[in-house]
Each structure stands twice: as structure tokens, then as C-alpha cells.
Amino acid sequence: MKNMKCKRFSKLLLLLVMSINVGLLQAKEIQTKLTWFNITTLSFRVNGNVNELYVQPGDYIKKNQKIINLDQREYLENVTLTKSLFKSRKSELDEARRELERATELFDRTVLSEHELQTVKNNFISSETRFVTANTNKLNAKRELEFSNIVSPFDAVVVDVKVKKSETIVSTFKAMPAVIIAQANKLSALFKLSADEKSKLKRNDVVKVVVAGASYEGKIFFPTLLPENDLYPVGVEITVSHDKIHAGMAARINF
Structure with missing residues (x-):
């Protein structure tokens, strides 16, 4: 009886040791560095001279906050001109429509010939x-005025400014990068895993991230599903305060 108990205990102990070893084998620790999250390059889509720089690297900005603008005098003049021409073309169209209505009525009463009616139709x-051309020009002028400003598409931290005050921007054939921003209060840690290792993770899985001795909760995301040399890029999104940790700091990820 005593021997049977000893055998049972030995088996249980063996199973416990095996489960601990399996757990240790499954656990993984990654050494990496923090990087910016949702890093975005903003560019000008119109030409002009830089008029004002409202930010510098390290600034925190709100969504829709103005970052840079070009000299807008030419764009404002174009908006005024195209609005005026649009009103004029609208008046002409309204008058042409009334003329067509009158001509159609006269034609129905056989007072106007078919040729005369066709002339009025052609004028309309x-x-x-x-009118359509004037409306298109008006909308384009308004859009170009908007494009002469760069505003933040989300709450962000300014990573880099690529232009200087009074610099000439030429974006006729290619948009010119002006400023680089990243998501405010978020950082990411990037690393690579094999296909088998990646298959054990799902988007939004919670993992532990240790930075400068402090622990943070991170969420798994996949920057791309395309492998690089048979390894798959994986990222961890961390919500943080940038005055405590920042991009470039060493990070340890446990999962």
C-alpha cells in the first residue's frame, strides 16, 4: 500500500515537473526597442512659400490643430475670383433657362421657328x-486653399519637421514631405517571429512589456502579413505617458 502511494506521488510529481517545463518552453521573452506608433508623414499638395511653422519636434498637438501653412494670398485671391465668376455664370444660366422656357412656349404657339428654338437651346x-466649369474652378480654389494648410489628423507628437520658414515648396509632380508625426500617448515595440510562433498569437492578445523596470500591458498587432526571410513582423501597442518612456528605450516583452 505504501509503495503504491509512493508510486502515485512520484507520477504526480513527474507530471507537475513536466507541466512546468512545458510552460517554460512555451513562455517567450523578446528583447527589442520602443518605436513610434502610427508614424505618419504629412505633405503639401500645392506649391508656395512656407509662411508659418506652428510646431517643433517634441510638441504635443491636438486633432485638427494647425501645423504649417503656406503664403495664402494667391489662394485667397483665387477663391474670391472663382466665387465671383461662379455667381456671374449662375446668373447667365438662370437667364438662359428663362429664355429657353419663353422660346419653347413661343415655339409651341408656332410663333418661333425650329431653327430659332435650337439657337436658344444651344445658348442654354x-x-x-x-456654369459647371465655374463651379469646378470654385471648388478647386477652395480645396487648394485648404491644402495650403497642414493640420494634424489625430492627437499626435511631432517627431520631425522637414521644412523651414520661407522655404519654397514645389509639389507639382510629387508631394513634398513637411512634417512627421506619431500617435500621442502610444508607443510600439516591433519584433519578428517564425510562422509557428506567430500562429499562437492573435490580434489584441495582451502581453507584458517591461521598460526601465516598469511593467505595461501591451496589445498584439500585425504590421503586415508578408514575411521577411521566413520571419513575420509582430508589434505590441502600448498606451503610455511620453514624459516617462519614449521611443528608443529598451523593452522586454513576455508572452
């Missing part, structure tokens, strides 16, 4: 075409 079509 021309007026309509000029």
Missing part, C-alpha cells in the same frame, strides 16, 4: 457648360 447648353 453653352451657359450650362460655363
Whole structure:
């Protein structure tokens, strides 16, 4: 009886040791560095001279906060001009429409010939075409004025500013990078895993991230599903206060 108990205890102990070893084998620790999260390059889509720089690297900015603008005088003049022309073309179109209504009525009463009616119709079509063109020009002028400003698309930290005050921006053929921003109060840690290791993780899985002796909760995300030399990029998103930790600091990830 005593021997049976000893054998049972030995088996239980063996199973416990095996489970601990399996757990140790499954656990993984990654050494990496923190990087910016959702890093984004903002560019000008119109030409002009830099008028004002409202930020510098390290600044925290709110969504829709102005970052940089170009000299807007030419764009403002164009908005005023195209608005005025649009109003004029609209008046012409309204008058052409009234003329067409009158001509149609006279034609129905056989007072106007078919040729005369067609002439009025052609005038209406021309007026309509000029109106559509004027409306398009007005909208384009408004859009270009908006494009002469760069505003933040989200709450962000300014990582780098690529332009200087009074610098000439030429974006006719290619958008010119102006400022680099990253998501405020978030950092990421990037690393690579084999296909088998990656398959054990899911998006939004919670993992432990240790930075400068402090522990943080991070969420798994996958920057891309394309492997690099048979290894898959994996990221961890961390919500933080940038005055405590920042990009470039060493991080240890346990999962």
C-alpha cells in the first residue's frame, strides 16, 4: 500500500515537473526597442512659400490643430475670383433657362421657328457648360486653399519637421514631405517571429512589456502579413505617458 502511494506521488510529481517545463518552453521573452506608433508623414499638395511653422519636434498637438501653412494670398485671391465668376455664370444660366422656357412656349404657339428654338437651346447648353466649369474652378480654389494648410489628423507628437520658414515648396509632380508625426500617448515595440510562433498569437492578445523596470500591458498587432526571410513582423501597442518612456528605450516583452 505504501509503495503504491509512493508510486502515485512520484507520477504526480513527474507530471507537475513536466507541466512546468512545458510552460517554460512555451513562455517567450523578446528583447527589442520602443518605436513610434502610427508614424505618419504629412505633405503639401500645392506649391508656395512656407509662411508659418506652428510646431517643433517634441510638441504635443491636438486633432485638427494647425501645423504649417503656406503664403495664402494667391489662394485667397483665387477663391474670391472663382466665387465671383461662379455667381456671374449662375446668373447667365438662370437667364438662359428663362429664355429657353419663353422660346419653347413661343415655339409651341408656332410663333418661333425650329431653327430659332435650337439657337436658344444651344445658348442654354453653352451657359450650362460655363456654369459647371465655374463651379469646378470654385471648388478647386477652395480645396487648394485648404491644402495650403497642414493640420494634424489625430492627437499626435511631432517627431520631425522637414521644412523651414520661407522655404519654397514645389509639389507639382510629387508631394513634398513637411512634417512627421506619431500617435500621442502610444508607443510600439516591433519584433519578428517564425510562422509557428506567430500562429499562437492573435490580434489584441495582451502581453507584458517591461521598460526601465516598469511593467505595461501591451496589445498584439500585425504590421503586415508578408514575411521577411521566413520571419513575420509582430508589434505590441502600448498606451503610455511620453514624459516617462519614449521611443528608443529598451523593452522586454513576455508572452
